[in-house]
Amino acid sequence: MTGAMKIGVAGLGTVGGGLCRLIETNGSLLAQRCGRSLLVSAVSARDRRKDRGLSLEGARWYEDPVSLAKDPELDVVVELIGGSEGVAYEVVATALSAGKHVVTANKALIAHHGTALARIAEEKGVTLAYEGAVAGGIPxxxxxxxxxxxxxxxxxxxxxxxxxxxxxxxxxxxxxxxxxxxxxxxxxxxxxxxxxxxxxxxxxxxxxxxxxxxxxxxxxxxxxxxxxxxxxxxxxxxxxxxxxxxxxxxxxxxxxxxxxxxxxxxxxxxxxxxxxxxxxxxxxxxxxxxxxxxxxxxxxxGAGERPTASAVAADLLDIARGAQLPTFGISATALESLPTLPMAEHRGAYYLRLLVVDRPGVIADVAAALRDEDISVEAMLQRGRAPGEAVPVVIVTHETGEAQMAKALARIEALKSCLETPRMIRIEQP
Incomplete structure (x- = not known):
């Protein structure tokens, strides 16, 4: 590739403005790193009159971002509008179908339509990049x-x-x-x-x-x-x-x-x-x-103007260098359709917090509910005594099944001595 890479930016909010500022501030550095200059040639946003503190002189302005996506002079379209449906999807699908590279920071769009969009990109021989969609400035x-x-x-x-x-x-x-x-x-x-x-x-x-x-x-x-x-x-x-x-x-x-x-x-x-x-x-x-x-x-x-703009710029540099990788690391046609493991099959340790009436036999009833589902207790905390009053009880279990835990919690909640829905938090070991 030679000459400036012409970029269209759809959406001039926090990240879009940050990207334009980054290109303006670090333009010479970016050119050194990819061998060509990056030029914001077209932009689209809702309010053309808003003062964004940006110099957009020379950039074509589009009221309609989908029209920007069709601009034949652009090499790359950057979608920073947001949302999984509507205009954001149309901008990305239109640009890819027109044979243009696309960079987006739109996690909802990729989460809901990533597979389909990756297939379009592959068919057209272009890149769909989305570093900014996950964890902001973290690569x-x-x-x-x-x-x-x-x-x-x-x-x-x-x-x-x-x-x-x-x-x-x-x-x-x-x-x-x-x-x-x-x-x-x-x-x-x-x-x-x-x-x-x-x-x-x-x-x-x-x-x-x-x-x-x-x-x-x-x-x-x-x-x-x-x-x-x-x-x-x-x-x-x-x-x-x-x-x-x-x-x-x-x-x-x-x-x-x-x-x-x-x-x-x-x-x-x-x-x-x-x-x-x-x-x-x-x-x-x-x-x-x-x-x-x-x-x-x-x-x-993980978010914000500068970290996310940094991630978007990294994708633009890859495209300017001619680096082209599959959207999800392998060919879109090779992505597997794998079954979902039900949450009921999860296994792990659990933290339970109960609010119970402090009276004899209550802990025995709770222990029986756990025992009957084959759940082993690792630790239990109960502070002080308050006969006839409400007291919190905390239990940490050894590894057990989610389905077993759900049954035990239902039994515990049904006890007359249990005063509120038990609180359960899963424990994850590194």
Whole structure:
């Protein structure tokens, strides 16, 4: 390739503006690294009159981003609009079908349509790149697709949402409850006005779907993920976790087992000694295990203007150099359609917190419910006595099956002495 690489940017929000600033600031450095200059030749955004603090002189302006995707002079279209459907999908599909390379930071789009879009890119001989879609400035995609290309990956897990990690970290450090810390996160700009995608685990699940496809060479299957957010994590759970030697993190976990794929996002207790337990605040981390490399972990800023713009720029440099890799590491036609391992087949240790009436026989009833499902207890905590009053009881189990645990919890909740729905958090060993 020779001459400037002409880029169209659809979406001039936080990341789009950051990308334009990066190209303007580091343009000469980028040209040195890829052998050609990067030129923002066309842009599209809702409000042309808005002052974005950018110099877009010489760039063609499109009111309609789909028209930008059809511009015959562009080499690459960068989609930074967001959303899994509608105009974002149309921009990407149109650009790929027109034989243009596409770079996106849109995790929802790749999580829901990644397999189909990868097939279009392959048919047209162009690149679909999405480093910015997972973990912001952390090179998670390059690590899995390129750095670990010589390995059979056996497991991937990560802290994939900075908002949740900030909330859980702050709850631990301050002893405050979820709602209060969420309000603070919204005021600081770490959480959206509607935080549902973040705190209910959907954002993390989008990212997990993508890295699962990369790690295991399978089709992207967002609907197969078991998703649970952090709304029910309380300050008392975090305090007990500390006492027991754990930290609570929202993890996305995927592994291939018995010819099927297990994908889940939920709060986990991890030992304080585990490297991922020390990832705090708004930072993200991705941990992978390969048959030759062993265990690795990368961490860093998982969102924001500059880290995500950095990831988008890295994809643009690859395209400018002529480097072209399969979207998910192997040919799109070779991606396997693998069955989903049901959550009921998961095995692990569990943390249980019960609120029960303090009277003789209660613990025996709880123990009987666990015994009858063949669940072994590793530790139990009960503080003080309050005859006839409500007291918390915390139980840590040895490894057992999810289905067995569900049956035992149903029996415990049905006890007259049990005053609220038992709280259960899965324990993950590194």
């Amino acid at each position: 998670a995609i390059k690590t899995l697709r390129e750095g670990l290309a010589g390995n059979r990956v056996t497991r991937v897990q990560g802290i994939l949402n900075g908002t949740c990690n900030y909330i859980l970290t702050t709850m631990r450090e301050t002893g405050r409850e979820f709602g209060e810390v969420l309000d603070e996160a919204q005021k600081l700009g770490y959480a959206e006005a509607d935080p549902s995608f973040d705190v209910d685990g959907v954002d993390a699940a989008h990212k997990l779907a993508i890295i699962t496809a990369l790690a295991f060479g399978c089709e992207v299957d967002f609907d197969a993920i078991q998703v649970e957010g952090i709304r029910r994590v309380s300050a008392i759970d975090i305090a007990y976790a500390e006492e027991l030697g754990f930290r609570i993190k929202l993890l996305g976990i995927a592994q291939r087992r018995n010819g099927a794929i297990e994908q889940r996002v939920h709060p986990c207790m991890v030992p304080k000694s585990a490297p991922i337990a020390s990832v705090e605040g708004v930072f993200n981390a991705v941990h992978a295990e390969g048959d030759f490399v062993g265990r690795i972990m990368i961490e860093g800023a």
